[in-house]
Amino acid sequence: MNYEVQPATTLQGKIDLPADKSISHRSAMFAALHNGRSAITNFSEAADPHSTLDCLRRLGITIEEPGDNTVIVEGKGRDGLQTPSKDLDCGNSGTTMRLLSGIIAGSGVSARLTGDESLSARTMKRIIDPLTEMGAIIEAREADYAPLNINREGPVKPLYFPLPIASAQLKSCVLLAGLFGEDPTEVIETLPSRDHTERLLGLSIEEMDNKKVISASREDVIPEQSYRVPNDFSAAAFWLVAGAIHQDAEITLPAVGLNPTRTGALEILKQMDADITVANQQREGAEPIGDITIRSSSLKPVEITEEVVPNCIDEIPILAIAMLFTDGVSRISGAEELRHKETDRLHALAEMLEAAGADFEEFNDGLEIKGHTGFTPKPAVFDSYHDHRIAMSAAVLASMADDPSEIRDGECTAISYPGFWDDLQVLTN
Structure with a gap:
């Protein structure tokens, strides 16, 4: 099923994200x-x-x-x-x-x-x-x-x-x-x-x-697993970028998992000067959680290197979208692993950026993206390649265009985020 994405005049609200x-x-x-x-x-x-x-x-x-x-x-x-x-x-x-x-x-x-x-x-x-x-x-x-x-x-x-x-x-x-x-x-x-x-x-x-x-061995006692699963930080990342790049945005995301081995994208967005606050920090079972709020931001370019890729590997597609709206050149390197996900995500990103009229260069292990704060993507038909993270990244990008765009096979978002399209409507209405 293809999904039409309208330009977002505002992004405001609170979203209860899917579980991790x-x-x-x-x-x-x-x-x-x-x-x-x-x-x-x-x-x-x-x-x-x-x-x-x-x-x-x-x-x-x-x-x-x-x-x-x-x-x-x-x-x-x-x-x-x-x-x-x-x-x-x-x-x-x-x-x-x-x-x-x-x-x-x-x-x-x-x-x-x-x-x-x-x-x-x-x-x-x-x-x-x-x-x-x-x-x-x-x-x-x-x-x-x-x-x-x-x-x-x-x-x-x-x-x-x-x-x-x-x-x-x-x-x-x-x-x-x-x-x-x-x-x-x-x-x-x-x-x-x-x-x-x-x-x-x-x-x-x-x-x-x-x-x-x-x-690990037989000596390890396997504990009971009774707890509440935190909300998914990888899902939060799409709204963190959407809020940061939009000119009229304030989005709150409650009870998000804040495991430090998962929140590399949060640190990267902070390096980019994203206006992010984290409140109500506590623990859920063995995992830290907190409420995250993102507001419209003036973003700086950033470099994502091999050392930090493991902690943001799933969020690199949406971070690439954030890079388009910075004032300068951003780089992703050491991310060759993205070519072996649900699809070749570096190739899929390159196709997406080209369709949107971005200035970039693709490498075997990453991308170089020349952003500018006034960037307006061209409306386009974006191919999801049946990859949920590519589909959601394309939707966030399309929301910044001046005219409607289309995401092919957008139903694949259900793999990780069944309510994604409904939540996009909530924030834009």
């Missing part, structure tokens, strides 16, 4: 491995975490959804998973496939993990290699791609694993497999990535020589 997808995935998985009941509230309505719930049910986990985005999981402990009689369909969710692969490999059950066309085109080599070293037997299409047939015959082998890239999914996959081993598996992290897994599981972390050593 990353935490929703993990809360359900870890609750399944906990020995007992967990009640998770504000569970994400997005398609991806519900792919995780469907897969857990096929692994023999009883899950109730009584309403109000509450999920009740009857955990069976790490030895309670059952070999599924059907494929584990991960849909479009890379988090589901990569984290569940670690759990399946560690548990010793045999399972076949499948995904949709987009997910099946994403390489799984990064998880296949370490899981194989840990004793898993994995058969994959063309050696690297889903479907993945996973089983294990011997015990889980402990692994000393320096992360080759900053990836929370890879880190989590290895640690989850390690939970089933008698001896500790250690993941060594030199560049920070999302730390929800180690927070929610309470894993041991040792810091030394500018690196973190995170360990």
